[in-house]
Amino acid sequence: MTPFLTVAEVRLIEQQLMKIVNAKASSKDANILATVRELAMATLNEKLPLGEDKETLLKAAEAVEDRLDVTLFLENLHVYTIPFKAISEKGIEKLFKKEKKLKMPKLDEVNWKGISYLSWQDIGTHRQYMIIEREGQFTGLKGTVSGTNAKGICAICNEHSDVHLFTAKVKGQADAYKSYSQYICDDVEKCNHRIKDYERLVQFVENNLV
Numbered sequence: 001m002t003p004f005l006t007v008a009e010v011r012l013i014e015q016q017l018m019k020i021v022n023a024k025a026s027s028k029d030a031n032i033l034a035t036v037r038e039l040a041m042a043t044l045n046e047k048l049p050l051g052e053d054k055e056t057l058l059k060a061a062e063a064v065e066d067r068l069d070v071t072l073f074l075e076n077l078h079v080y081t082i083p084f085k086a087i088s089e090k091g092i093e094k095l096f097k098k099e100k101k102l103k104m105p106k107l108d109e110v111n112w113k114g115i116s117y118l119s120w121q122d123i124g125t126h127r128q129y130m131i132i133e134r135e136g137q138f139t140g141l142k143g144t145v146s147g148t149n150a151k152g153i154c155a156i157c158n159e160h161s162d163v164h165l166f167t168a169k170v171k172g173q174a175d176a177y178k179s180y181s182q183y184i185c186d187d188v189e190k191c192n193h194r195i196k197d198y199e200r201l202v203q204f205v206e207n208n209l210v
């Protein structure tokens with residue numbers, strides 16, 4: 001079995017399957033249920049990448065009836081999930097070379113098959129660090145945390161949540177720097193769990209890079 005699903009794609013599958021399960025809980029109308037199922041399957045068929053096991057996977061997804069089925073199905077997806085490539089403390093230091101006294105995340109606690117991005121804060125300096133990985137290449141992003149205790153739409157996962165402002169310095173015109181602020185989730189784990197569109201995350205990081 002070759003892993004072919006990103007963590008974000010697994011989350012998309014969960015979201016679509018839960019739509020089917022939730023529809024069943026709220027309606028007995030067979031036509032409505034069939035439509036919801038068709039729409040969910042069409043979304044998955046369109047958005048999931050091609051892989052030798054895609055068809056088998058979609059067929060199994062179509063048979064999901066309740067929450068327990070979804071849980072079991074997601075467990076089976078584990079073997080198909082491409083993990084975030086584990087980064088070492090050395091690798092992190094390299095990404096943030098200019099930082100003095102860089103605070104490290106707890107790497108031994110990270111579930112690499114459960115994240116689309118790695119992020120942690122240094123409460124003392126109000127800094128937040130973020131790392132994304134694409135085909136083995138890491139990109140690091142640094143910003144400051146402010147405006148906590150707010151509610152809003154997260155710029156990364158696009159969902160309503162407890163958020164704070166993440167401010168990065170980006171290059172403006174004529175080499176001047178300007179600040180660029182966006183609201184993102186306070187809870188990195190929850191945010192990762194909500195990401196269904198990996199490109200939005202990449203766009204967020206790119207918009208914030210100096």
Ligand SMILES: [Zn+2]
Nearest residue numbers: 154157185191
């Ligand atoms: Zn979020």
